[in-house]
Amino acid sequence: MGGQSSKPQQRVLIAVDGSSHSQNAFDWYRTNLATPGEDVILFHTGSLPSHLMAPTGISASNSDVQRANESLRKRVAQLEESMMEQCKRHSMQCRWKYADSLSPGLAVVDASAEEKADLVVMGTRGLGTIRRTILGSVSEFVISHSRRPVVVVPPPPQQ
16 A cells, blocks of 8 residues: 555543542553643643532622632642643643533533543542442543543552
8 A cells, every 4th residue: 555544643631630540540541542742631620619609598708709719720720730740741742621610520521522532531539339329420420421432540459
């Protein structure tokens, strides 16, 4: 055959939240799947505490909302800086994407569709059946609702 066909650049969305579980997912992707030139989207979602946003019968003061908003902004900026530094250190082409959302699973699904991600990578806390049933699972929501392939990286084995 005449020419070589080049594989199109893959676009990967990695859900990050600053936890050891999301760090484990990032490290797993970097070690096992990453190839030079991939478009890696580091995605984080967050919001102000729901009691400051939703009507609860108790009004939050403007100063409480401003303090919470500033705290959220600082945490997001620190996470972005940390993750982008890791990308730079490992010669990965990454970009940051943030969305305000009270539903992290839906935010990941929406961002992966919007970005036309070829793959979603995320960690899991490894909750037991009862806790997962009561608390819900972001990774299970993403698997159930995403139209993109999803890799859920389990926590490392206990040593």
